[in-house]
Amino acid sequence: MSPRFATFAIAALGLLAAGLPFIGLTVPGLFEGPLNSPGTLNLLGLCFVFGALALTYDIVFGFTGLLSFGHALYFAVGVYVTAIALVRWHWSLPQALALTALVALVLPLALGAVCLRVRDIPFAMVTLAFAEAASILVLQNPYGLTGGEEGLALGSGVLPAGLIGVANTAHLYWIATGVLAATGAIGWWAVHSPPGRVWQAIRENERRVAVLGLNPYAYKLASFVLSGFLAAVAGVAYLLLQGGANPQITTANFTLVLLVMVVLGGVGTLWGAVIGGIVYEYLDFRLLEFSNGSGLQDLPAVLRVPLSEPLFILGVLFIVLVLFLPGGLGGLLRHVPRRLPRPSG
Amino acid sequence: MTGATPALSVAGLGLRIGGVSIVEDVSIDVPPGEFLVIIGPNGAGKTTLFNLLSGVARPTAGSIALGGRDITHAAPYVRARLGLGRTFQTSTIFAGLSTLENVRLAASAALGTSARAWHLADHEAAPLARARRALADVGLGGRENIHAALLSHGEKRKLDLAILLCTEPDVVLLDEPTAGMAVEDVPEMVRLIASIHRDQAKTVLMVEHRMDLVLSLADRMAVMHHGALLAIDTPDRIVANETVQTAYLGDPL
Amino acid sequence: MSTIVLLLVTGLGLGALYFLVAAGLSLIWGLMRVLNFAHGAFFTVAAYAGFFAATALPASPWLQWFVGLLAGILAGGVFAVLTEIILIRPLYRRPVGQVLVTVGLALATLALVEGAFGSDPRQVTLPDWMNATTTLLGAAIPNTRFVVLLLAGLVLAGLLFFLQRTRYGLIVRAGVENRSMVSALGIDVERAFTLVFAIGGMAAGLAGVLGATYYGTIDPSRGTTMLISAFIVVVIGGLGSITGSALAAAIVGLLQQFLNFYAAAGVGDFAVVILLAGVLLLRPGGLLGGPAT
Ligand SMILES: Nc1ncnc2c1ncn2[C@@H]1O[C@H](COP(=O)(O)OP(=O)(O)OP(=O)(O)O)[C@@H](O)[C@H]1O
Ligand SMILES: [Mg+2]
Numbered sequence: 001m002s003p004r005f006a007t008f009a010i011a012a013l014g015l016l017a018a019g020l021p022f023i024g025l026t027v028p029g030l031f032e033g034p035l036n037s038p039g040t041l042n043l044l045g046l047c048f049v050f051g052a053l054a055l056t057y058d059i060v061f062g063f064t065g066l067l068s069f070g071h072a073l074y075f076a077v078g079v080y081v082t083a084i085a086l087v088r089w090h091w092s093l094p095q096a097l098a099l100t101a102l103v104a105l106v107l108p109l110a111l112g113a114v115c116l117r118v119r120d121i122p123f124a125m126v127t128l129a130f131a132e133a134a135s136i137l138v139l140q141n142p143y144g145l146t147g148g149e150e151g152l153a154l155g156s157g158v159l160p161a162g163l164i165g166v167a168n169t170a171h172l173y174w175i176a177t178g179v180l181a182a183t184g185a186i187g188w189w190a191v192h193s194p195p196g197r198v199w200q201a202i203r204e205n206e207r208r209v210a211v212l213g214l215n216p217y218a219y220k221l222a223s224f225v226l227s228g229f230l231a232a233v234a235g236v237a238y239l240l241l242q243g244g245a246n247p248q249i250t251t252a253n254f255t256l257v258l259l260v261m262v263v264l265g266g267v268g269t270l271w272g273a274v275i276g277g278i279v280y281e282y283l284d285f286r287l288l289e290f291s292n293g294s295g296l297q298d299l300p301a302v303l304r305v306p307l308s309e310p311l312f313i314l315g316v317l318f319i320v321l322v323l324f325l326p327g328g329l330g331g332l333l334r335h336v337p338r339r340l341p342r343p344s345g
Numbered sequence: 346m347t348g349a350t351p352a353l354s355v356a357g358l359g360l361r362i363g364g365v366s367i368v369e370d371v372s373i374d375v376p377p378g379e380f381l382v383i384i385g386p387n388g389a390g391k392t393t394l395f396n397l398l399s400g401v402a403r404p405t406a407g408s409i410a411l412g413g414r415d416i417t418h419a420a421p422y423v424r425a426r427l428g429l430g431r432t433f434q435t436s437t438i439f440a441g442l443s444t445l446e447n448v449r450l451a452a453s454a455a456l457g458t459s460a461r462a463w464h465l466a467d468h469e470a471a472p473l474a475r476a477r478r479a480l481a482d483v484g485l486g487g488r489e490n491i492h493a494a495l496l497s498h499g500e501k502r503k504l505d506l507a508i509l510l511c512t513e514p515d516v517v518l519l520d521e522p523t524a525g526m527a528v529e530d531v532p533e534m535v536r537l538i539a540s541i542h543r544d545q546a547k548t549v550l551m552v553e554h555r556m557d558l559v560l561s562l563a564d565r566m567a568v569m570h571h572g573a574l575l576a577i578d579t580p581d582r583i584v585a586n587e588t589v590q591t592a593y594l595g596d597p598l
Numbered sequence: 599m600s601t602i603v604l605l606l607v608t609g610l611g612l613g614a615l616y617f618l619v620a621a622g623l624s625l626i627w628g629l630m631r632v633l634n635f636a637h638g639a640f641f642t643v644a645a646y647a648g649f650f651a652a653t654a655l656p657a658s659p660w661l662q663w664f665v666g667l668l669a670g671i672l673a674g675g676v677f678a679v680l681t682e683i684i685l686i687r688p689l690y691r692r693p694v695g696q697v698l699v700t701v702g703l704a705l706a707t708l709a710l711v712e713g714a715f716g717s718d719p720r721q722v723t724l725p726d727w728m729n730a731t732t733t734l735l736g737a738a739i740p741n742t743r744f745v746v747l748l749l750a751g752l753v754l755a756g757l758l759f760f761l762q763r764t765r766y767g768l769i770v771r772a773g774v775e776n777r778s779m780v781s782a783l784g785i786d787v788e789r790a791f792t793l794v795f796a797i798g799g800m801a802a803g804l805a806g807v808l809g810a811t812y813y814g815t816i817d818p819s820r821g822t823t824m825l826i827s828a829f830i831v832v833v834i835g836g837l838g839s840i841t842g843s844a845l846a847a848a849i850v851g852l853l854q855q856f857l858n859f860y861a862a863a864g865v866g867d868f869a870v871v872i873l874l875a876g877v878l879l880l881r882p883g884g885l886l887g888g889p890a891t
Contacts, residue, residue, distance in 0.1 A: 067694060114875045117882045121633040122837060124697070125829040126878060132826045133871035140864035193462045194453050194469065197442070201450050204439040211399055212454040212512055213425035222462075252826060253708075256635075256701050263698060268441075309713040315706025322698045323688060363775065 017177050020044065021170035038169035043285055045169075045176035045241045047278040052176075052183040053234040054261040054277030055270055060227040061259070062268035063191050064220060065203030067124045070111070070131030072255040074228035077104050078235020080138065083245040084145050086158040093160060100232060108228030112221045119206075128252060135250040151246035154239070163240060172241050179237040180274070183230045187270055190226060199223050203268075257311075260318050284310055350413040352377040352516050352548040353429075358397060359406035360572075367393050369572040371407070375516075380542050380549045382559040382580075385569035391552045392434055394569070395518050398550075399431045400424045411516065425454075430514030434521050434552075436501040438508065440494040444485060447493050447504055448476035451511035479507040483537060499530040506537065510545075517541070519551040523558065531558065538562070560584070600737035605855045607734070611743040611812060613851025614750030618805035619828035620835070620843040621757060622678075622798020628774035628838025629794050631693060635700040636681055638825030639707035640674045640799050644806030645816045646711060647673035649722055659725040667807050674803020675796050682795035687788070704822075711818040719815040728811065746808045753801055757840050766793060774838040830870055834877050836884030846885060849873070 023035045031040040053075055060066045081103045085096035115126045141148030156164070162171050190196045198219045201209045206216045239245055248254060257280070265276020287310040299307070306312050351374040360368040368390045375381055385391050396402035398409060400421035408417045416424050439447050449466065452475035453459045461469070480486050483503040488496065496504060502522060509517065522538060523531045535558055542549045542562070553559045559566070560580045567577040568589050576589050583589055619641060626634050652666030681703060689695040728745065731738040761767040769790050805824065810816045831850050835842030850870050857866035877884065 067697065114878055117878050118833075120693075121627060121631065121697070122833055124633055125833050126874065128826060129830045129833070129871050129874050133868050136864055136867045140862075142864075189465070190462065192465050192467065194459045194464060194466045194472075195462050197446060197450050197453070197466045198459050200442060201439045204441050205437050207401060207421070208433070208437045208439070208508075210421040211401070211425050211431050212451050212508070213422050214454045214459055215420070215422045252822060253705070256705055259698070259701060260705070305713040306710060309709040311709035312706045312713065315702045315704075315709060318702035319685065319699050319706070322695050322702065323685070326692070326695060 014181060017048075018174070021173060036170070038166045041169045041173040042241060043282070045173040046238070046285075047281045048176040048180040049234050049238045049241065050261065050277035050281040051274040052180040052237070052277070053231055054258065054265065054273040054280075055180075055183050055187050056227045056230040056234065057258050057262050058267065058270055058273035059187055059190065059199075059230070060223050061262060062270075062273065063196065063203065064199040064223040065206075066116075066220060066224065067120070068115075068127045068224070069124045069252070069255050069259075070115075070127030070129075071227070071231060071258055072250055072252070073111075073131040073134045074104065074108055074231040075235040075238070075254075076134065076138070076250040077107055077228075078232035078237075079239045079245045079249060080146060080152070080235075081232075082236050082239055083152045083154065087152055087154060088145055090158070097236065100236060101229075104229045104232030105225065108225045109221070112224035112228070116217055116220050116224065128255070131250070131255060132252055135247070135252065138247050138250045146247070147245070149247060151244055153244035159240070172237075176237045176241060179233055183234065184270070184274065186226075186230065191270065195219060195222060200268075253311075257314075260314055263318065264321065280314075283314075287313065349376060351375055351410070352379070352412060353398070353550070354410040354413075355398070355407065356410075357407035358394070358404050358409065360393060360397060360402060361405045367572050368397060368404070371569075371572075371574045373567060373574065373577060375548055375550065377515075377548055378546055380551070380562055380564045381567060382563040382565075383550060383552045383567045383569060384554070384556060384559075385575075389569040390572040391569055392520055393572075395431060395520050395550075395552065398518060399429060425512065425514070428515035429518070430509045430512050430516070431518035432505045432509050432520055432522060434524060436498075436505050438493045438496075438501055438504050440492075442493055443489065444480065444491050444493050444496065444504060445476060445489040448479050448507050448511050449473060451508045452476045452479070455512040475511055479511045482510060483507040484533075499526050499534075502526055502534065503537070506534075506541075510541065514547065516548045517550070519549065521552050521554060523553070523555070535562065556584075600735065601859075603735045603737035604739055605859055606852065607737070607739050607743045607747075609852035609855030610848055611746045611851070612855060613847040613849070614746045615805050615809055615812060615824065616827050616831045616851060617750055617844050617847035618753060618801045618808070619824050620831040620847055621753070621840055622794075622801045623828050624832045624835070624838055624840065624843045625770065625774070625794045626798050627832070629770055630686075630791055632686060633697045633700070634681075634798070635697065635825070636703040636707065637700075637798065637802055637828065638821035638823075639704045640677050640681075640802040640821075641806040641809065641824050642711055642818055642821035643677050643707065644670035644674040644803030645810050645820070646715060647803075648807035649720065649810060649816055652722075659723060662723070663725055663728070663811070666810075667804070670807035671800045671803045674806060675800040678795045678799020678802070679792060681799075682792050686795070687791075704825075708818055708822065715818065717818055719817040721815055722810045724811060724814065742811050742814075746812050749804065749808060753804065754840070754844050757797075757801075760797075761840065766790065770794060827870075830874050832884075834874055834884055836886040839884070839886040842884055842886030 021036045021041060026034045031043070033039050057071050060068050060071070078100055081100040082096045085091040085099050086093065091099070111130050115123055115130065118126060138146045139148055146152060162168055191199065198209065198214055202216050202219060209216050238249070261276040261280040262273045263276070264280060265274065266272025353375040355371055355373045358368060358371045359366065371394060383391050383394070393402065397404045400416070400419060404417065408415060410416065411424065411427050411429055414427065416427065419427070439450070442450070449472050452472040453466070453469065456471055456475070458464075458469055458472060477486070480489065483506050485500060485503055485507060488500065493501070493504060506522065519538065523534050526534060538549070538551070539562055541547060551559070563580050565577060566580050566583040568575040568583060576583060576586050578586065619637060623634060623637050626632055648666035648670030651669030652662040655662055655665055657665070681700070685699045685703060686696055689699065724742070728742045731740050732744070733739070761771050770793070773790060806821070809820060809824065813820075827850065831843055831846045834850065835844070835846030850873075853869055853873065854866035857869050858864070
């Protein structure tokens, strides 16, 4: 893709996405209602949130090479800190967002500082352990803050009027679209800035980066904090769209699913991850409908049981993808231009 | 050698891992501008010595000083900022980045612009100029936009060198820079290294297996064997040295 | 006093389960640098295999329990070996790919078990003696705790014997200590890799059945919890060190039990992670490990 074409394509897609609530078209097979129906807008908004979330994970995993298994934690910060401040403490939305921003900076900074003392696989294990501790904390419902397994519904009166009710779904959708656009822009800038280039160099060979006179630890921490912060932003949008917090998004499984999204779309491209996130959320939603539908009931158990488990299908798909298509779906497209320049010598 | 602070000074340097001595009691003073070649059979500890010098491994004994400053416990990046640069025995380029990006990154590091998150890397003029110069110096001028992974082996070794040059180190550690190169490419590489030493007045420590290549380059030669420094002297006296003969030259290579 | 004894034995029993899972993880990581996310799946599959093997057999409860134990060990071992051969081996040059396939396998297996057997816990039937308690220093301790401790102790002794006294054990140990040596010595690396997977899988399988014995129930999600605890144990103990894993497992199990009891539920789990952070800050290589790599 030439840069000019890419810019044009992104602008066109952005316009289309922003104008969607004004388009009353129905797309049979793809969405249940017309494009501007609340159901469709909500689904699309969630898809965009997951696209943004996958993108933030691509910064830390795809561009910096840090196999973090605790990314769900920072998403959960956006969801839970905002929800607790709004519901339990009755803060206004701006106040809640300010607190969330603070936590979303401090927590990845503190945890990243500890976790980055080890590398590779130990790093993966340790990030997972911290995320799991947070997940346990959320489930324990300390001081009645998190709502435990029930989660935490936003309820009435905690949000400004324009963000409540089916009639205002378009507003929430726009927020999600804005979050995706903003994370995309910041992420793009970050990986094209000098530190972003250092991230990629660290991914390729950390030792060589160090002997060039750069401190890899500081750069890795910066990547970890940026991606953690942006994940929390995506978390806020998720909270608004869902109208509440649920503990599933704090679990280790959710981080694994996130990893699946990014690898599905292609690692280290940003847009690959976005597509992965969007497609994943869409499929997850539709597969759930499909497996609850009647189509499967007539099948024998050996087929019905696996097919009605979206995570089974995704897990298998993921294995096949890793084994046979290491670049992800995005890699399919990328392969072509990458192979063109050949060494002459 | 008398009077001036050595560019690099190593005293009693040692590394033991699990009871095995890998580098043992190595002491060398390298005066500024010297070309010191380190030879020794496989497994002698040459690479490990370089790892200790550059901070990639930590010594269990002894001390290292760079320009009179103690760096024994400094992190690799601190040593690099103090003017110590190195290459690795196998090419360690950033394979996923373009050739230009490989050198620009190094230039940016040396110029102190790597942390400028508010800039776009492509718009930084100074690192770009330095990067282009380094590529031209090693003869990779026409290969800027090639994915580094797609370079030929010889080109990768040159890129390795260009990355190093971009950081403008005072003391350069080269670990077998011609290893694995096609025979016809080797003389050019040697010429390149000689010119770096001569024109840019750098202190060079180079590990090399092929004695014939380095006899004309070296001011002094050091011979390592079983982790220890066997001898250090002018090339002709090293060649004549009996201990070296039996320990090293006697070994079939 | 009796509460303390009870907590002590129960905590050690929990630690014994962690150890059984962690030992395999640690060996696999030490020798192959593979983070095996599917290790929790080995645990879960073995637990269900043991459960169904036992209930399928019209025999005395003791024989049933024993058959279940063997079936679990076998299931864990076979599952692990298949994983190594089919998924890990084709990816030897892609370490991240190896982690990713085990992630996929863990997700798929968990979903499948849940789909097939439901997510609700199932009660396991145990021999009467195991449902009874023995009084030790005034504390009534469930007999299952002793069973778990005894078997984990045997595994620890067996592993140490294997590593220190047998030819393949020496190879594995040499590989853990110096990876370049394994290939340098021209050793049959592939067989050693399959072997550690088999051992790790069997230990995890044993843990799966013993977990059922310890808790009295099985459910699909316990494998994941075990896996995460085992990760923590492995890092605290020092990657690649079996004695380190055993020590860390005991510490983690005890810490969890005592704090969950004396402070509040969940505090123990949290404290373990704090401990992990502390170990990483002070000794990044773990308690009995070398410098972190
Ligand atoms: N981290 C380590 N742990 C154990 N042994 C090591 C370690 N690093 C190096 N060695 C051993 O130390 C010895 C010296 O290795 P080194 O690579 O320094 O030799 P070299 O002189 O560079 O050899 P070559 O000419 O083959 O490059 C080798 O036997 C090697 O196996
Ligand atoms: Mg060497």
